[in-house]
Amino acid sequence: MKRSSWISMTRPKREIRKEPGWRKLAIALALLPLILGAPGCQPESDPPRILIIGIDGASPEVAFPMMKAGRLPHLAEIAATGVHGPLRSVLPLYSPRIWNTIATGVKPNVHGIPAFVKPATGGGKALYLSSDRKVPALWNILSDRGRSVGVVNWWTTFPPEKIEGVMVSDHFFPEQIDMIKKTFAADRASEGALIHPQSWTPRAEEQLKNPASLTEFENFFDGAAELPRWVNRSLLSQQFVTDQEITQVALALDADHHLDVMMVFLPGIDRVSHWLWGNLEAEDLYPPTLQPSPEERAGGAEALRAYYAYTDALIGRLVAGYGPDDMVLVISDHGFEAGVSLMLLTGAHDSPSALDGVLFARGRGIPRGQAAGPVNVYEIAPSVLTFAGLPSALDMQAGPAKFLADLSRPDPVASYNAIAIERYAPSASGHEEEIIEHLRALGYLEEKEAPAQDQEQAPP
Ligand SMILES: [Zn+2]
Numbered sequence: 243m244k245r246s247s248w249i250s251m252t253r254p255k256r257e258i259r260k261e262p263g264w265r266k267l268a269i270a271l272a273l274l275p276l277i278l279g280a281p282g283c284q285p286e287s288d289p290p291r292i293l294i295i296g297i298d299g300a301s302p303e304v305a306f307p308m309m310k311a312g313r314l315p316h317l318a319e320i321a322a323t324g325v326h327g328p329l330r331s332v333l334p335l336y337s338p339r340i341w342n343t344i345a346t347g348v349k350p351n352v353h354g355i356p357a358f359v360k361p362a363t364g365g366g367k368a369l370y371l372s373s374d375r376k377v378p379a380l381w382n383i384l385s386d387r388g389r390s391v392g393v394v395n396w397w398t399t400f401p402p403e404k405i406e407g408v409m410v411s412d413h414f415f416p417e418q419i420d421m422i423k424k425t426f427a428a429d430r431a432s433e434g435a436l437i438h439p440q441s442w443t444p445r446a447e448e449q450l451k452n453p454a455s456l457t458e459f460e461n462f463f464d465g466a467a468e469l470p471r472w473v474n475r476s477l478l479s480q481q482f483v484t485d486q487e488i489t490q491v492a493l494a495l496d497a498d499h500h501l502d503v504m505m506v507f508l509p510g511i512d513r514v515s516h517w518l519w520g521n522l523e524a525e526d527l528y529p530p531t532l533q534p535s536p537e538e539r540a541g542g543a544e545a546l547r548a549y550y551a552y553t554d555a556l557i558g559r560l561v562a563g564y565g566p567d568d569m570v571l572v573i574s575d576h577g578f579e580a581g582v583s584l585m586l587l588t589g590a591h592d593s594p595s596a597l598d599g600v601l602f603a604r605g606r607g608i609p610r611g612q613a614a615g616p617v618n619v620y621e622i623a624p625s626v627l628t629f630a631g632l633p634s635a636l637d638m639q640a641g642p643a644k645f646l647a648d649l650s651r652p653d654p655v656a657s658y659n660a661i662a663i664e665r666y667a668p669s670a671s672g673h674e675e676e677i678i679e680h681l682r683a684l685g686y687l688e689e690k691e692a693p694a695q696d697q698e699q700a701p702p
Contacts, residue, residue, distance in 0.1 A: 290606050291568040292503040292629060294380075295560060296344070296396065297553055297600075298337055299512030299591060301577035302328045304522070304550055305600050313551050316558035317602050320570055324604025325645045327614030329622075331576045331599055335591040337512065338370060340575035340619055341397035345379040345505075347623030347638035353377050355398050359678065369674050372399055372411075378661045380623055381405050381505065386661045387632055389502040394492045396507045402438035404664040407501050409438045410446055410491055413673045415484055435666040445498065449490045456486050456493075457555035462548055468541030470534040472586055473517050478545075482552070485510040489556045496563050503630070506560060511553055515578045518546040519589020523580040528587045567606040569629045573622060574599030605629060607649040617643045 306326075309318045320326065331340055332350070342355040350356045354376035362368035375398060381391045385406035393399055393409040400413035414436040437443045463469075463479035485508050492506045520527070521534065521542030528534070534542065561570050576599050581590020590596070601614050607629075621643040624634035628642040633652040637659065642651065 289502070289631070290629070291501070291564060292605075292626060293560060293564050293568065293570045294503075294505045294626065295557055295570075295572045296341060296505070296507040297511050297557075297572060297574045298341075298507070298509045299515050299576060299578060300550070300553070300574035300600050301515070301596070302598050302600050303577060304547065305574075308547060308550055313547070314554040316554045316561060317572065320561070320572060320602040320604045322611055323566065324570070324602065324608045324610060325612045325614040326600070326602045327617060328598035329573055329575075329601040330616060330618040331597050332619055333594065333597065335576040335596055337509075337575055338397045341507065342375060342379070344573065344575065344619050344622045345381070345396065346375070346377050347620055347635070347640070348377055349620075349639055367678065369677060370398055372401055372403055373665055374398070378658050378663060380626055381407070381409065381503075382661050382663050383627065383632070383658045384503050384630060386658075387630075389630065390499060392492070392495045392499065392501040392504040394495065394504070394506045395488045395509070396505055400436065401666040402435055404438050404666070407503075408442050408495055408499060410442075410495070411436050411438075412507070413677070414446065414491075415488055438666065442495075442498075445494060446491050449494050450487050453483070453486065454490060456489055456559050457552060459548070459552045459555060462545060467545060468537045469518075469545055470521065470538040470542050472532075473542065478514055478517060481510045481513045482549075485553065485556060489559055492560060493563075503626075504560075508553060508556065511549060511574070514546060514549045515589040517588060518542045518549075519578045520580060520587035521546065523587060527580050529582065532586060566604075569603070569605030569608070569626075571605075571622075571626070572600070572602040575619070603643075603645060608645055609648070612645070615644050617645070 305314065305317065308314050309321065309326075312318070317326075332343060336357050338358055339350040339356050342353045343350055346353045354374050355370045358369065359367040360370055360374070378386070381393050381396075382403065382405065385391045389406065391405050391407040391409075393405070393407075395410060395412050395415050397412060399409055400411035402409040402411040435443075437446055461479055461482045463475045463482055469475065488506065488508055492504060495501065496504060521539045525533070525539070557572060564570055576591045577596045578589045578591055579593060579595040581588055581592060599619075601617050603614065603625075604610075618640065620639035621641070624638050624640060625642040625646055627634050628646050628649055628651055631650075631652070633655045634641055635656065635658050636654050637657040641654070642649075
């Protein structure tokens with residue numbers, strides 16, 4: 243009974259016969275919530291779909307003012323038809339541990355992905371793999387309950403898991419200069435599966451070989467725009483391309499399979515902020531020996547904002563396939579703050595100052611044009627399950643967010659941990675070295691291994 247939860251949420255059809263006036267009025271009042279589309283009254287046709295877009299490192303300090311200024315029209319549309327606000331994260335702000343928390347609803351020491359890398363057998367460091375995740379993620383739970391799920395580039399999805407749907411693992415997009423081209427020259431066969439089902443791999447590769455222009459934005463890192471002289475333009479230019487590729491693969495996936503649930507992760511804002519955030523900060527924070535010129539500083543700040551606008555345009559492409567009843571959820575895992583790396587003023591996310599990311603959500607039963615209220619990363623997984631008409635679990639860290647208060651909430655289950663997760667063999671994808679190098683170049687690998695314990699944090 244794959245759709246039983248949806249069917250149980252619909253009301254039996256009523257037959258309206260000729261009734262006295264007062265009864266007509268009573269019936270009309272009884273039907274009013276149905277007419278107004280109140281929660282729990284879904285028509286039996288198509289249950290609403292769910293689109294979750296992760297935008298790594300998007301800061302409320304940039305996103306909300308830009309939205310108010312009209313520069314993020316698609317996020318503004320979600321905010322106008324739904325809720326938006328800060329999304330409180332959990333320290334330390336290492337992206338994989340937070341994105342896995344978002345996907346599982348449990349603390350990092352419970353889900354088992356506390357950091358970027360772990361000690362490798364035989365010395366050195368290795369990336370955490372999906373096989374290190376100790377609890378089911380949203381895609382496992384939803385797929386187990388009969389929903390078709392697409393996952394594109396979410397953190398720690400290699401080796402891919404055999405979900406009901408398609409999983410394009412994060413190792414399919416190596417995010418390094420020339421890496422995509424190298425990949426095509428290499429023999430994939432020895433690298434293990436990067437996508438489940440493997441039969442969808444040629445279709446995904448086709449997207450990378452035939453890039454469409456998804457937005458009106460030119461790749462401004464390739465242009466003549468003034469940027470601080472130390473900025474690695476080719477790396478940021480590649481990031482611009484990678485985010486478009488991820489979006490294009492997600493669009494192809496939805497066109498092919500019209501999935502019940504889609505989870506897409508765009509890393510670009512984080513990567514660009516690590517290079518350009520310093521341009522938003524006060525001038526006296528720059529080391530006196532290395533200051534950008536006023537033109538470089540203005541150009542750097544504008545390029546960072548332009549990257550937010552570009553990401554908004556990609557979001558617009560993804561959202562275009564979804565109706566007003568469908569859930570659209572856009573979230574980030576943390577914000578940004580000033581940080582000095584290699585004697586440069588850059589961007590960092592180390593302290594409680596960078597604790598808040600952003601949240602935008604709309605869909606059937608979600609209030610329109612309201613503040614989301616305080617929402618934290620633990621509430622995302624239970625919220626998605628609630629919107630899907632499924633119970634949350636008592637062993638998750640929190641329940642659904644308050645903005646879903648109008649939706650009916652099935653009694654929570656004790657746990658989803660018994661769900662069996664099947665994965666491809668964790669053979670090397672061939673990209674680990676490049677990904678680790680890339681993380682090192684961004685200053686991620688200085689001392690960012692597993693913390694002994696999860697830290698609880700106070701608001702900044
Ligand atoms: Zn992040």
